[in-house]
Amino acid sequence: MSEKIFTVKDIKQLSTNPYVKTVSSKAITYTDEFKQVFIAKNEKGKLSRDIFGACRFYIVSVGIMRVRSFFNRWLKA
Numbered sequence: 001m002s003e004k005i006f007t008v009k010d011i012k013q014l015s016t017n018p019y020v021k022t023v024s025s026k027a028i029t030y031t032d033e034f035k036q037v038f039i040a041k042n043e044k045g046k047l048s049r050d051i052f053g054a055c056r057f058y059i060v061s062v063g064i065m066r067v068r069s070f071f072n073r074w075l076k077a
Contacts, residue, residue: 004066019055042074
């Protein structure tokens, strides 16, 4: 799990993303739609950071470790 704590500004920005179900200071819950988009694009050879960027996530806000963790978790699933 990432050690990054989201600021109030990060939470507000992430809350506006249509692919975010919920967000707190420590965690993001993604929508099922995002998970499907992520898997489909990943199978076409897109990098996880590029997929997050295309889906309006700012990697600096989210954190690269969280992006990698998401990728690894869904790769196993």
